[in-house]
Amino acid sequence: MPSSSNDKAPWQQAGSAPAGARRGEDPVWTGLLPAVPPADPAPEPGRDGAPAREGGSGPAEGTAGAAGSGRAPGGSRAVGAADVGEDDQPDAEARRRAALRRDALADEPRFPRLQQVFLALLLPLALLAAAVRTVATPLFLWAEYHRPGFPADPYGFSTDERMVYGSYGLDYVLNWAPPEFLGGLVGPGGGRLFLGSEVAHMTDVKIVLQSALAAVAVLAVLGLVSSLYLRAKAPGAASSALFFGSWLTVVLLVLLAVAAVLGWQQFFALFHSLFFAEGSWTFRVSDTLIRLYPTQFWMDAAIAVGALTLLGALAVMAATWPTAFRRHRALDRVRRRQELKRRLAGR
Numbered sequence: 001m002p003s004s005s006n007d008k009a010p011w012q013q014a015g016s017a018p019a020g021a022r023r024g025e026d027p028v029w030t031g032l033l034p035a036v037p038p039a040d041p042a043p044e045p046g047r048d049g050a051p052a053r054e055g056g057s058g059p060a061e062g063t064a065g066a067a068g069s070g071r072a073p074g075g076s077r078a079v080g081a082a083d084v085g086e087d088d089q090p091d092a093e094a095r096r097r098a099a100l101r102r103d104a105l106a107d108e109p110r111f112p113r114l115q116q117v118f119l120a121l122l123l124p125l126a127l128l129a130a131a132v133r134t135v136a137t138p139l140f141l142w143a144e145y146h147r148p149g150f151p152a153d154p155y156g157f158s159t160d161e162r163m164v165y166g167s168y169g170l171d172y173v174l175n176w177a178p179p180e181f182l183g184g185l186v187g188p189g190g191g192r193l194f195l196g197s198e199v200a201h202m203t204d205v206k207i208v209l210q211s212a213l214a215a216v217a218v219l220a221v222l223g224l225v226s227s228l229y230l231r232a233k234a235p236g237a238a239s240s241a242l243f244f245g246s247w248l249t250v251v252l253l254v255l256l257a258v259a260a261v262l263g264w265q266q267f268f269a270l271f272h273s274l275f276f277a278e279g280s281w282t283f284r285v286s287d288t289l290i291r292l293y294p295t296q297f298w299m300d301a302a303i304a305v306g307a308l309t310l311l312g313a314l315a316v317m318a319a320t321w322p323t324a325f326r327r328h329r330a331l332d333r334v335r336r337r338q339e340l341k342r343r344l345a346g347r
Helices: 059-069 081-088 092-105 112-135 138-146 159-174 196-233 237-262 264-275 288-292 295-320 324-344
Strands: none
Touching: 112 196, 112 237, 112 295, 138 159, 138 295, 159 196, 159 288, 196 237, 196 288, 237 264, 237 295, 264 295
């Protein structure tokens, strides 16, 4: 049984006009070529009101007129050597317009389903990357160190010292400075603030974080281009893909939140084992990294990232919710495209 038009995507629901419905209409100018070529002009009447005879008022006059004006009897142009030369020269403008009309008639979206899958999978990554970059700022660092209940450093760092040293670590993972940016820092006692193993781990964090943000940024640009392409050639396709991607983001966040609540230490260890070598990210409680970024810091950061990602997913969901108004607007854009194609085809 053939599927109904409701089972199709908006850009596939064609509203074909019945055959012969437009035969008696006036030609429509589309900007490229007229839909119906104009008819030949009627012969002009003679002096006495009767139609002029072919060849003029007499044989001599008709012969002279044809020879002098370059037109054959009846007003049509005589085919001469000059006319043949003109006809042999291609009209570049006419060929360009004909090529534009052919391109418009064959204007169909390429791989729409594949692009929809790409957009749906890209949205969770883009929202997560944006949330991570928002949290990795001095403002969040200041809010954490000054919020009530945040654990104090048992080895003597004050809040101001934590803010200074913690900002160095945050700046290092976001800039292009060499390892000496952290390795050369001196603590209150005169010794090096960060051990070599701590600097090496922060270097690994820098590489992973900056590579991930750069990759997502490139994918986001491709996603933007794909969204604009689908919006122009397949109305409704991009919004439906983003709507599905927003729901996918919410589901993934719920699963990650459940895993983190049931076992934070296991979740934290599994996350680090995916990106860092075994043993390179474990430190003593007296090391500077643990004193600056204790477990509570990472728990709060994970909550903030999850909350921002959820807010982004809800915003996209609200902006792409398939309401009746948005469905009708997409179908209206489809009908306008199909009407333009019918005009270009001369129907």
